[in-house]
Amino acid sequence: MHIHILGASGSGVTTLGKALAKQIDYPYFDSDTYFWLPSDPPFISRRPPEERNPLLISHLAQHENWILGGSIFSWSEDVFLDYDLVVFLYLPPEIRLQRLRDREYERYGDIIYTDPERKLQYEIFMSWAVDYDEAKGLAKRTLPAHEAWLETLNVPILELRGDLTVQQRVDAIIKSMGELRNMC
Template sequence: MKIVIIGNSGSGKSTLAKALVSRYALPYLDLDTLAWNNTVPPSRKPVSDSLIEIMSFTTANSDNWVIEGCYSDLVSALFCEISSSRSDTEITLVFMDLSAKDCIENAKNRPWEPHKYKSKAAQDENLAMLIEWIDNYDKRTDSLSRQSHDKVFNEYAGNKVRITERLPVERIIDLVTKSKT
């Protein structure tokens, strides 16, 4: 089982990924952990550098994995690399396409993310910026936008599922694991 999850911040990507990891003992890669240089302020790594790390992860865990993130450029690069090197690989693409209102509500209620913030207080200090970021999802045109996620989803010829409403995570897992194009 190979699953890639994309969507806006607060859409439930991490929640779904962690539930899949728990249910199926899948190796898990959060693209936030490799998309950025450790600089102040943070800056994006070149896509080629991040892709090397992603391919290392998929090669080490060739049979099963889940990858999640909002980086359509990295997901597109992954799909191109895998399609050119591994013709037998079937990946299910999940687009967590919730409304900004739902994503904002999820962001307000998200648990502490220790891989991103030193404390829950530090995470909460960033909430206003995150809400603004979420709210601008439809207006942005970069690789983290709805426009770019739509493009990746629409161009992907494999198994795919678009989730457009808040559903219990177990229901989403059922939809994802039963999906066929």
């Protein structure tokens, strides 16, 4: 089974993907691993699409079952993946943005406030994250863009909206997987 989990940054995609992978013993692939080149600090240099796309496709092709976390709908038309289930996560902005603030501080500490360059990177990232719901043009990955993409799909979509626990989300996905298997 091929499961794709997506949502805004801070909605819990990676946390859910890893928890689900552990519970059902599927490999988990994070789109950020392919989108960004390794760097310190991370998430600075984008991997060229001509490298990124084939790399992702080749890694997924090595597995019968997999979970892909992250939004790849805008990567290009040559990354068309055959999904069995798409899971869309949505959190209210105030919860999601606080999670991002907390996560960024946990990852990097005071440097995101004290170092001028890192502070600027943090502020740009948070402005981009705010734009997910506001959709004023800072980001391609917005709530309206995700919802429009979901409407184009001809596969089951499980929408998990609200501040559910990780286990509640995992249980909902496993239930959907069981329903899909029963339909076959």
